[in-house]
Amino acid sequence: xxxxxxxxxxxxxxxxxxxxxxxxxxxxxxxxxxxxxxxxxxxxxxxxxxxxxxxxxxxxxxxxxxxxxxxxxxxxxxxxxxxxxxxxxxxxxxxxxxxxxxxxxxxxxx
Amino acid sequence: xxxxxxxxxxxxxxxxxxxxxxxxxxxxxxxxxxxxxxxxxxxxxxxxxxxxxxxxxxxxxxxxxxxxxxxxxxxxxxxxxxxxxxxxxxxxxxxxxxxxxxxxxxxxxxxxxxxxxxxxxxxxxxxxxxxxxxxxxxxxxxxxxxxxxxxxxxxxxxxxxxxxxxxxxxxxxxxxxxxxxxxxxxxxxxxxxxxxxxxxxxxxxxxxxxxxxxxxxxxxxxxxxxxxxxxxxxxxxxxxxxxxxxxxxxxxxxxxxxxxxxxxxxxxxxxxxxxxxxxxxxxxxxxxxxxxxxxxxxxxxxxxxxxxxxxxxxxxxxxxxxxxxxxxxxxxxxxxxxxxxxxxxxxxxxxxxxxxxxxxxxxxxxxxxxxxxxxxxxxxxxxxxxxxxxxxxxxxxxxxxxxxxxxxxxxxxxxxxxxxxxxxxxxxxxxxxxxxxxxxxxxxxxxxxxxxxxxxxxxxxxxxxxxxxxxxxxxxxxxxx
Numbered sequence: 158x159x160x161x162x163x164x165x166x167x168x169x170x171x172x173x174x175x176x177x178x179x180x181x182x183x184x185x186x187x188x189x190x191x192x193x194x195x196x197x198x199x200x201x202x203x204x205x206x207x208x209x210x211x212x213x214x215x216x217x218x219x220x221x222x223x224x225x226x227x228x229x230x231x232x233x234x235x236x237x238x239x240x241x242x243x244x245x246x247x248x249x250x251x252x253x254x255x256x257x258x259x260x261x262x263x264x265x266x267x
Numbered sequence: 268x269x270x271x272x273x274x275x276x277x278x279x280x281x282x283x284x285x286x287x288x289x290x291x292x293x294x295x296x297x298x299x300x301x302x303x304x305x306x307x308x309x310x311x312x313x314x315x316x317x318x319x320x321x322x323x324x325x326x327x328x329x330x331x332x333x334x335x336x337x338x339x340x341x342x343x344x345x346x347x348x349x350x351x352x353x354x355x356x357x358x359x360x361x362x363x364x365x366x367x368x369x370x371x372x373x374x375x376x377x378x379x380x381x382x383x384x385x386x387x388x389x390x391x392x393x394x395x396x397x398x399x400x401x402x403x404x405x406x407x408x409x410x411x412x413x414x415x416x417x418x419x420x421x422x423x424x425x426x427x428x429x430x431x432x433x434x435x436x437x438x439x440x441x442x443x444x445x446x447x448x449x450x451x452x453x454x455x456x457x458x459x460x461x462x463x464x465x466x467x468x469x470x471x472x473x474x475x476x477x478x479x480x481x482x483x484x485x486x487x488x489x490x491x492x493x494x495x496x497x498x499x500x501x502x503x504x505x506x507x508x509x510x511x512x513x514x515x516x517x518x519x520x521x522x523x524x525x526x527x528x529x530x531x532x533x534x535x536x537x538x539x540x541x542x543x544x545x546x547x548x549x550x551x552x553x554x555x556x557x558x559x560x561x562x563x564x565x566x567x568x569x570x571x572x573x574x575x576x577x578x579x580x581x582x583x584x585x586x587x588x589x590x591x592x593x594x595x596x597x598x599x600x601x602x603x604x605x606x607x608x609x610x611x612x613x614x615x616x617x618x619x620x621x622x623x624x625x626x627x628x629x630x631x632x633x634x635x636x637x638x639x640x641x642x643x644x645x646x647x648x649x650x651x652x653x654x655x656x657x658x659x660x661x662x663x664x665x666x667x668x669x670x671x672x673x674x675x676x677x678x679x680x681x682x683x684x685x686x687x688x689x690x691x692x693x694x695x696x697x698x699x700x701x702x703x704x705x706x707x708x709x710x711x712x713x714x715x716x717x718x719x720x721x722x723x724x725x726x727x728x729x730x731x732x733x734x735x736x737x738x739x740x741x742x743x744x745x746x747x748x
Contacts, residue, residue, distance in 0.1 A: 172539055174350055211343060211544030219549045221324060222557020230549060234285050234322035237292035240306045253404050255301035256411035259352040262398060 161190045271470040271508065273501055274478060275436045276428035279443055280421050281453040282394060282461040283326045289393045289420035290317030290360065297459045301413040309418035311356030316547050319344075323420040324367070324551060326452040327391045328561050330422055331368030333450045333568060334386055334443075341552045342367045342390075344545040352412050353396040361423075363542040366390035367551060373426070374570050375442030376588070377435050384439055385427040391551075394419040416460075422453070428467065428478065433497035437490050440464045445569045449594045457488045464493055469514070470504045479504075480514040484521055484528060496521035500528055572597055580610035589618055595633035603639035607646045616642055620660055624667045636670030637663070645673045658682050658730055684733045688740065691724070691732050695740050698723045709745050717741060 166186045170177050177185065219230045242255055251258030287294055291308035308315045331338050345363035368389035375382055396414035404411075424443060430436045444462055447453045455462040469481035484500060487493040499521070504514050519528040567575070569591045576587040576597075591597045600617055604610035617632075621642075625632060645663060648654045654662065654677055665676045677683055685691055698720055699706045708716040717738070724737045 168539075172348075172541065212546070212550055214549050220552040220554045221321065222560065223554035226554075229318065231321035231324065232287075232292070232318040234287050234320050235292060236287045236294040239293045239304050242300070242302050245302050245305050245310065251409075253409070253411060255303075256399065256413055257302070257352075258409050258411055260410070261400065261408050262352055262410045 161186060161193060270473045271505055272473050272475070273431050273433075273468065273470060274428045274481075275430040275433070275466050275468050275497065276481075277424075277426045277430070277436060277439060278465045278467070279424040279426075279440065280394075280463040280465070281424070281447050281455060283323055283420040283422055283452055284454050284461075285320055285322045285326065285420055287320060288418040289320050289323050289391070290418055293418065295415060295419045297456075297461075299415055301411075302415060304415040305417070309355070310414055311417075317360065319548060319551065320420060323391060324553070325557075325561060326420070327367050327389065327422055328553065328558060329450050329452055329565060330424070330447065331371065331389050332558070332562055333446050333565055334368075334371040334373055334389065334424070336368035336371030336386060336389055338553060338558050339365060339367055339369055339551075340555070341365070341550050343550045344391075344548045345542045346545050347392075347540045347542055349540055351395070352410065353398045353414075353417070355396065355414060355417055359393060359395065360545055360548070361392035361542075362390035367553075373439060373442050373446070375438055377438045379584075382435070382438070384429045387425045387427055389422060389424050392421050392423060393417070394421045422447075428469075428481075433494050433501065436466055436497060437494050440490065440493070442569075445592075449566055449569055451594075457490075460488055463488055464490075466493070466497055468497060468500050468504070470501065470508060479508075480516050482514065482516065482528075483518045485518055485531060487521060492521060492523050495523070495526060496528060499526060503528065566594065569594075569597070572601075576600075576610075580604055580614075582610060582614055586614050586618065590614060593631070595631060599632050599639055603642045606639055606643040609646050609650075612646050613642060616646070616663070620663050621667075624664065628667075635667065637667050641666050641673060648673055648677060652686060652733060653677065653683050655684060655730065655734060658684070682731060685728055685731050686733050686736065688736060691728075691736055692740050692744070694724055694727050694732070695737070695744050698727065699741075699744060706745060717745070720745075 163182055163186050166177070166182055166189065170182075170185075220226060221231055246252040246255070246257065249257050288309055291306050293304050293306050293309055295304050308317060328338055342362060342365040344360050346358040347361045347363070348358045350357055366388040369387075371386035371389065372383050373386065375384075394416050396412055396417040399411045399413065426439065430439055444455045447462075448455050453461060457463075464487055465483060465485055466487075467481045467483045469479035471477060471479040482500060482504070484493075484496045487496055496519075500519070507514050515530075518531045520531050521528050573584075573587045573591045576582045576590060577584060582590065589596075590600045596617070600610075600613060603613040603617070607613055621632070621635075621637065624637075625635060628635075641663075645659055645666070648662070649656055649659050658677075659673075662673050662676050662682065665671065665680075666673055669676075671679075702720060702723060705716045705719045709720070720741055721734065721737055724732055724741065725734065
């Protein structure tokens with residue numbers, strides 16, 4: 158049985174840069190708890206003999222460097238023209254001298 | 268005051284020198300105009316899908332093999348989620364729990380002793396764009412984004428925390444850089460940011476087994492700054508611990524202008540990247556056959572080559588260090604030594620006159636007009652007494668300038684030594700006649716007066732007379748007259 162707390166909702170909201178009022182926080186806590194419960198049904202399945210995967214595709218088709226390697230598994234290292242800059246910036250809310258403009262940020266790298 | 272042991276681990280990011288980016292077909296050129304190297308995929312436009320660059324995977328495998336890693340048969344990409352304007356998709360495609368290469372080690376020399384540092388992992392990920400602040404318009408309320416670098420393949424090499432001084436950490440970084448350059452997967456240009464070293468550092472009381480609280484130092488792209496940053500951080504943490512306080516685990520930026528580290532972000536913003544498997548990419552599955560194909564394409568690595576130069580060519584460890592400092596230098600020396608059979612002489616020419624010429628011209632050995640074939644010919648011209656060592660230097664200067672072969676230069680300029688004894692004898696007699704004073708001094712027992720006379724003969728022949736012959740003939744002439 159999955160549990161989610163008001164604290165958890167606040168944390169996730171903060172990470173997603175979302176602001177909730179008290180009422181919304183309550184509301185989403187309930188909703189998310191119900192969603193997690195629903196997904197929790199999967200835990201009822203017997204999966205001891207099923208190898209874990211994070212992907213829906215069958216594996217054997219995608220082995221690189223094997224005869225079975227499918228053409229869409231990896232692309233060859235080939236250059237194709239980039240997009241023209243005018244096109245790239247066409248939908249930007251703000252553009253300046255070829256750059257995308259955004260509100261000022263402090264240096265923070267990952 | 269306690270005595271502390273320094274514990275350092277390193278994360279090294281290296282941009283791979285593939286032709287195209289990791290998940291799209293854009294080329295990345297350092298210094299290109301802003302956003303000239305982008306497309307909907309590397310800009311993270313909705314509806315686009317990434318496809319992994321096969322060569323980037325191959326390069327990661329090369330690096331893994333070169334550093335003794337296990338290549339993971341089935342690894343996967345994950346999304347690392349965070350918000351920052353230089354990250355177009357709001358997540359970076361990286362590898363979390365199953366990296367492409369696991370464990371491994373790097374061996375290098377430190378203070379004359381071999382050291383081996385264990386690697387935890389090597390994984391593949393995409394680089395972010397670059398943010399520029401007020402420089403573009405001078406507007407202090409805006410920042411500006413250039414996504415040319417977004418999506419460039421990055422290798423992240425993570426060491427175990429097994430380094431015990433800033434100097435040792437630098438030696439390790441240099442060794443990794445050297446390997447990446449040797450196997451030609453990254454140009455490792457630190458000024459252009461294609462190699463970035465991020466140390467994590469902690470102190471613990473000497474003899475303690477437990478690790479202290481560490482701090483991470485971000486984005487150092489020169490070894491000089493890196494060592495200053497680490498040295499400062501050692502002093503800062505020691506002061507905190509001496510005062511009985513606790514080091515805060517945080518990420519620091521080093522400000523080269525003040526020589527101090529400053530916290531990049533507070534604790535309340537602690538990293539929580541919510542990694543999850545990248546659903547847009549299938550697992551990276553690498554066949555054993557492919558790994559077997561890649562293995563023999565690796566060149567001899569710097570450490571092994573150094574050993575071979577020392578044992579096969581009888582080169583001193585210091586000289587071997589110099590001669591393997593880049594792959595092109597090592598290959599130049601190797602070929603010249605093999606061709607000429609005179610490794611010591613080759614080493615002396617390369618480390619002496621050739622390096623001087625390269626430094627003056629500000630070029631690298633691989634761009635020089637002088638090749639191992641030139642050096643071989645030059646060495647043979649000296650060995651068979653066609654030219655003297657002194658003339659050889661000027662022949663090398665000439666070859667360096669023009670690319671002409673030494674024999675051709677010697678013939679064109681008439682530089683061959685005069686070995687005809689009668690010709691030299693005629694000049695000797697003339698010199699003795701013209702310089703009766705010194706000649707008499709010699710006969711009277713001032714033996715060093717012969718030096719002046721030898722000089723005169725060499726001058727008269729423009730340096731082309733064989734100096735041994737000149738000496739012999741002069742001695743004979745002066746003692747018989």
